Amino acid sequence: MINSKLPNTGVTIFTKMSGMAKKYEALNLSQGFPDFEGSSELHALVGRYIQEGNNQYAPMQGALTLRQAIADKTKKLYGVDYNVENEITVTAGATQAIFTAITACISKDDEVIVFGPAYDCYEPAIQLCGGITKFINLEAPDYKLPLDKLVGQISHRTKMLIINSPHNPTGAVLTHEDMLQLQTILKDTNIIVISDEVYEHIIFDGANHRSIVSYPELAKRAFVISSFGKTYHITGWKIGYCIAPRTLRKEFQKVHQFNVFSCNHPVQLALAEFMQKEDEYTGLLAMYQKKRDVFIKGLHGSKFKFVPTTGTYFQLLDYSQIDSIPDIEMAEKLVKDYGIAAIPISVFYKNPPEEDRMLRFCFAKGEETLLRACEILKSI
Ligand SMILES: Cc1ncc(COP(=O)(O)O)c(C=O)c1O
Numbered sequence: 001m002i003n004s005k006l007p008n009t010g011v012t013i014f015t016k017m018s019g020m021a022k023k024y025e026a027l028n029l030s031q032g033f034p035d036f037e038g039s040s041e042l043h044a045l046v047g048r049y050i051q052e053g054n055n056q057y058a059p060m061q062g063a064l065t066l067r068q069a070i071a072d073k074t075k076k077l078y079g080v081d082y083n084v085e086n087e088i089t090v091t092a093g094a095t096q097a098i099f100t101a102i103t104a105c106i107s108k109d110d111e112v113i114v115f116g117p118a119y120d121c122y123e124p125a126i127q128l129c130g131g132i133t134k135f136i137n138l139e140a141p142d143y144k145l146p147l148d149k150l151v152g153q154i155s156h157r158t159k160m161l162i163i164n165s166p167h168n169p170t171g172a173v174l175t176h177e178d179m180l181q182l183q184t185i186l187k188d189t190n191i192i193v194i195s196d197e198v199y200e201h202i203i204f205d206g207a208n209h210r211s212i213v214s215y216p217e218l219a220k221r222a223f224v225i226s227s228f229g230k231t232y233h234i235t236g237w238k239i240g241y242c243i244a245p246r247t248l249r250k251e252f253q254k255v256h257q258f259n260v261f262s263c264n265h266p267v268q269l270a271l272a273e274f275m276q277k278e279d280e281y282t283g284l285l286a287m288y289q290k291k292r293d294v295f296i297k298g299l300h301g302s303k304f305k306f307v308p309t310t311g312t313y314f315q316l317l318d319y320s321q322i323d324s325i326p327d328i329e330m331a332e333k334l335v336k337d338y339g340i341a342a343i344p345i346s347v348f349y350k351n352p353p354e355e356d357r358m359l360r361f362c363f364a365k366g367e368e369t370l371l372r373a374c375e376i377l378k379s380i
């Protein structure tokens with residue numbers, strides 16, 4: 001028999017809710033993926049690179065043209081230079097980048113500070129390395145970074161801190177002030193940071209994405225992780241990247257080369273070419289802002305309470321005026337009785353706040369689906 005390394009882990013809530021949505025033929029606003037296609041030009045580029053015979057292993061660190069495109073974009077957007085030869089790695093999605101960064105850095109009994117609710121792939125990776133996750137809860141309704149609590153949680157064992165902005169599942173966004181304060185807090189420590197920035201281009205109401213790369217004291221200790229899946233509506237291609245200073249990248253690469261070795265070659269070449277079209281990522285904001293606005297306008301008059309999300313394609317809805325049952329039960333009830341699937345956010349916490357009654361809805365969906373969803377939600 002196998003002695004499970006993750007004894008308390010079952011299938012993820014995304015698998016469960018998407019499975020229930022299918023079974024009950026419900027509108028699926030649970031898992032975070034678009035129900036519309038990305039650019040047909042990008043799809044055709046992949047076909048072209050396949051036809052042209054780019055079907056063998058890509059370089060281990062990623063195709064040079066793609067690493068160059070990532071470096072150029074980082075310079076253009078955030079004004080920071082990263083070296084294509086030794087500071088950028090293309091990964092099989094952000095998930096692999098996060099897993100690889102954690103595996104490269106965390107040993108037994110190292111502590112990693114994670115803000116809950118947190119995307120669900122962080123903790124299992126820490127656990128597999130024998131590390132200890134120290135959760136600090138963000139608090140509704142604004143889920144602001146509790147910097148005072150962070151200071152209290154740092155110890156001589158703290159090896160790593162994981163931040164995520166724009167934040168899944170709350171939609172909260174770290175501000176320039178937050179980043180400056182974080183910089184001050186970490187200045188005299190050796191703490192490594194993973195900055196999960198997969199939603200960097202999905203940010204609303206004039207807010208700016210504050211990438212960790214723009215803060216030198218943080219950038220020098222940071223693995224910065226992004227995902228093409230989110231930016232180009234291709235979550236099924238599982239492709240992303242990690243940028244990090246040379247010394248961190250060196251350790252990252254040691255794990256990466258035995259973890260996946262290299263990633264899908266024709267897809268990388270296609271993305272490198274497609275990235276030259278800046279409008280494709282700068283235009284994302286307006287497209288998702290419209291969807292968010294349709295969704296929250298459509299909810300007008302419903303019993304759900306909410307603060308409009310500032311980033312990501314998720315909107316939290318508070319159902320405390322409707323029911324007092326726990327969120328997992330509420331999510332199941334919505335699928336079975338009302339035909340709409342959402343994600344209960346307690347699963348993103350180690351110690352979920354007892355009083356919260358909150359569900360996460362993904363609005364990366366066509367307008368018709370969003371309007372149907374609003375009609376259902378208003379009827380509850
Ligand atoms: C915050 C966050 N990080 C990482 C990921 C994983 O990205 P990928 O699909 O590129 O592995 C997701 C996907 O939903 C996410 O929401």
